[in-house]
Amino acid sequence: MAHEQAYQALEVDTLAQRLGSVEAVASRVGANPEQWQIREVGDGNLNLVFIVSGSAGSVVVKQALPYVRMVGESWPLPLYRAHFEYYALVRQAQRAPGIAPEVFYFDKPQALIVMEYLYPHTILRRKLISGERVAQLGETIGEFCARMAFRGSELSLSSPEKKADVGLFSGNVAIPAITESLVFTDPYYGAEMNRHTPELSPVVDELRRNARLKAKVQRLLMKFTANTETMLHGDLHSGSIMATESDVRVIDPEFSQYGPMAFDLGMAVANFLMAYFSQPAHRQADELDAYQAWILDVIEACFTRFDAEFRHLWQTERTGILFPRALFEAQGNSADDACDALLEEIRLDALAYCGIEMHRRVLSLAHNADFEEIEDTALRAKLEARNVLMGQALIMEPEAYRELTALADLARAYNQQEVL
Amino acid sequence: MAHEQAYQALEVDTLAQRLGSVEAVASRVGANPEQWQIREVGDGNLNLVFIVSGSAGSVVVKQALPYVRMVGESWPLPLYRAHFEYYALVRQAQRAPGIAPEVFYFDKPQALIVMEYLYPHTILRRKLISGERVAQLGETIGEFCARMAFRGSELSLSSPEKKADVGLFSGNVAIPAITESLVFTDPYYGAEMNRHTPELSPVVDELRRNARLKAKVQRLLMKFTANTETMLHGDLHSGSIMATESDVRVIDPEFSQYGPMAFDLGMAVANFLMAYFSQPAHRQADELDAYQAWILDVIEACFTRFDAEFRHLWQTERTGILFPRALFEAQGNSADDACDALLEEIRLDALAYCGIEMHRRVLSLAHNADFEEIEDTALRAKLEARNVLMGQALIMEPEAYRELTALADLARAYNQQEVL
Numbered sequence: 001m002a003h004e005q006a007y008q009a010l011e012v013d014t015l016a017q018r019l020g021s022v023e024a025v026a027s028r029v030g031a032n033p034e035q036w037q038i039r040e041v042g043d044g045n046l047n048l049v050f051i052v053s054g055s056a057g058s059v060v061v062k063q064a065l066p067y068v069r070m071v072g073e074s075w076p077l078p079l080y081r082a083h084f085e086y087y088a089l090v091r092q093a094q095r096a097p098g099i100a101p102e103v104f105y106f107d108k109p110q111a112l113i114v115m116e117y118l119y120p121h122t123i124l125r126r127k128l129i130s131g132e133r134v135a136q137l138g139e140t141i142g143e144f145c146a147r148m149a150f151r152g153s154e155l156s157l158s159s160p161e162k163k164a165d166v167g168l169f170s171g172n173v174a175i176p177a178i179t180e181s182l183v184f185t186d187p188y189y190g191a192e193m194n195r196h197t198p199e200l201s202p203v204v205d206e207l208r209r210n211a212r213l214k215a216k217v218q219r220l221l222m223k224f225t226a227n228t229e230t231m232l233h234g235d236l237h238s239g240s241i242m243a244t245e246s247d248v249r250v251i252d253p254e255f256s257q258y259g260p261m262a263f264d265l266g267m268a269v270a271n272f273l274m275a276y277f278s279q280p281a282h283r284q285a286d287e288l289d290a291y292q293a294w295i296l297d298v299i300e301a302c303f304t305r306f307d308a309e310f311r312h313l314w315q316t317e318r319t320g321i322l323f324p325r326a327l328f329e330a331q332g333n334s335a336d337d338a339c340d341a342l343l344e345e346i347r348l349d350a351l352a353y354c355g356i357e358m359h360r361r362v363l364s365l366a367h368n369a370d371f372e373e374i375e376d377t378a379l380r381a382k383l384e385a386r387n388v389l390m391g392q393a394l395i396m397e398p399e400a401y402r403e404l405t406a407l408a409d410l411a412r413a414y415n416q417q418e419v420l
Numbered sequence: 421m422a423h424e425q426a427y428q429a430l431e432v433d434t435l436a437q438r439l440g441s442v443e444a445v446a447s448r449v450g451a452n453p454e455q456w457q458i459r460e461v462g463d464g465n466l467n468l469v470f471i472v473s474g475s476a477g478s479v480v481v482k483q484a485l486p487y488v489r490m491v492g493e494s495w496p497l498p499l500y501r502a503h504f505e506y507y508a509l510v511r512q513a514q515r516a517p518g519i520a521p522e523v524f525y526f527d528k529p530q531a532l533i534v535m536e537y538l539y540p541h542t543i544l545r546r547k548l549i550s551g552e553r554v555a556q557l558g559e560t561i562g563e564f565c566a567r568m569a570f571r572g573s574e575l576s577l578s579s580p581e582k583k584a585d586v587g588l589f590s591g592n593v594a595i596p597a598i599t600e601s602l603v604f605t606d607p608y609y610g611a612e613m614n615r616h617t618p619e620l621s622p623v624v625d626e627l628r629r630n631a632r633l634k635a636k637v638q639r640l641l642m643k644f645t646a647n648t649e650t651m652l653h654g655d656l657h658s659g660s661i662m663a664t665e666s667d668v669r670v671i672d673p674e675f676s677q678y679g680p681m682a683f684d685l686g687m688a689v690a691n692f693l694m695a696y697f698s699q700p701a702h703r704q705a706d707e708l709d710a711y712q713a714w715i716l717d718v719i720e721a722c723f724t725r726f727d728a729e730f731r732h733l734w735q736t737e738r739t740g741i742l743f744p745r746a747l748f749e750a751q752g753n754s755a756d757d758a759c760d761a762l763l764e765e766i767r768l769d770a771l772a773y774c775g776i777e778m779h780r781r782v783l784s785l786a787h788n789a790d791f792e793e794i795e796d797t798a799l800r801a802k803l804e805a806r807n808v809l810m811g812q813a814l815i816m817e818p819e820a821y822r823e824l825t826a827l828a829d830l831a832r833a834y835n836q837q838e839v840l
Contacts, residue, residue, distance in 0.1 A: 166586070167586075170584070185746070214747045229646045327608050327609050327634045327638070331609060331631075333634065335635070
């Protein structure tokens, strides 16, 4: 069986032979592996991804490579990230059913996961660039973030279970280290792997001189590295979301770690805001305003549903050691104000994490297609500048934008501003 | 050798035979174990503690029992707490040299640590009840807390080292669980093991009706359980400090865990404040004012030295991933404001943790001698009431007492107030 072999990267030509005898795979693809159709569809960042189809159906086979694929063997990256991705997928299935792809098979030594093939879903980022709408997008992501935040914390889990999980995930050092540097630190100085649109330089230079901003970002990094409130997805950008017109799924939790409740929510909203600011390069005037307005509605729905779902779970599933009923309901004291105060803290930190994600996607190594595909670099820089300045405002003064109307107003104001 | 045997509790009659052949012990006590003098001096809470003396000197032998000694075998407690005590002692010796007792020998299966015998040191709590002064008490504790806070965090440690340590300490569930319930939750409702001075009941009842207070305490519990900023002592009360007139040492870190930087500092100051409020029952009028004033000086020195030492380490040892020099000094930006902002947060949380410790010591299971030895329960309740109300003020509004003069004024005001 495959898992008795030493690690070996799969290839299109060897996959059927290697996985054909695995019952969990064969039962879903078809009993004749020699007839399987196999395509490698990895986007080139980190992993091998195959779509394997046969008479019975299709599955996705994802295998980690021992290095960063987009950089090469000069940047080694441990295979164990596939283990944490598997642990995360299992926990997501428990805590927020129906959102992550179902796992059919896991081979630990091969760093290999066989999972549900999502079809006809496509990557949300492509849809946002193409101007497609997805029903319930904000609601689904907000609900997913709330369920994962609440059910992965000691508001819900028993302390022994939660502490054992923190211990398990503390074994993942290399992956969080990528986020720690690429997201929180590199954007704010001339780090070696950085790049940005040349015309954006005046904005970048000024941002990097803002010592108060850098201090606030580093304080948020300190929370990210130390504050094990809940299990995060860890990389919830619009390339980690797949959707149809009416179904939303979340994939690729290999950056999962225990961290602050606000992080995933903030990163998701940042990617909606970057889609928003990039729209003038992707839409004709006759559909631009309506589509941008829809994106702002998605953001509002995301925050609103997060709060509503978190409050619902607070009322119905508060079984952990934190804010126990013995202190509140059992004494005739409502715990609603305590929930609201916690949600307020989460909102503010989410806005600040949002600002950081908006920065790193135009200043650090990993850019996103929303801006990158704008070939006119002067236009790209102009739109990126709006994005960078709004990110700065969110980090510097999140309390000014805690109301969702103020947040939308801020986005609309920067969307009109001629920065460059 | 002892560590090849299954766990067996030491006894005065068996200790010399069991440890006589351990070179690390025999070399410090004397080569003739049959001539060793052995006294059991455990205070009855959790462990066996022996002082072993011979021709060459004396050592302390501490062995965990598999249950809570003060309650009995009905409250089992894992032996592994001795392992975490050992890990903590080793890290304290590295990070704040000269404060913890030196470790000579560790036997993991026997949950047994042989360490330096501190002489003529006595427990600080006894000194505070007796009205003795200790030179540099506040300074030493403040410096110890700052060194442990800074050097156990990702301000200083490499991320792989810090994350591995968080993973190691996540194996300790049972000991933090004691703090989580006895310190943070039990004081605020009628938990089964609670007790308090009968005359204090009106104050207790009102405190337990304060829903905002309970919410703030639970938010601090959430930080305590999730926020792995640094390695804590975890139980830094005045019974965990031994001193002479001029030397201060910290013992018993078996409640060590990774947690918030503010926790140890807050707990230490709480114990100084409880000593302060209990003084009217222990001092004659002619020495009361001066001794209480000295305790307030100790508190001021503790906070002041904490900040000064933390700033010093920030300048000289900031080698971790947090607030890296590449973002600040290397860009011509001072990081001093960032340090001050972090110290401000630590101060506020320390004041709130201080208030919680002040509560649990008169409302929960584990009381302290400062109040317990006051036989006149009406007087005891009167002094405890001042302590409880000041604790409440610190939890509800720590920002009002961030200035040390305001904190001392608050203590003096409650010290004059006739609550009961």
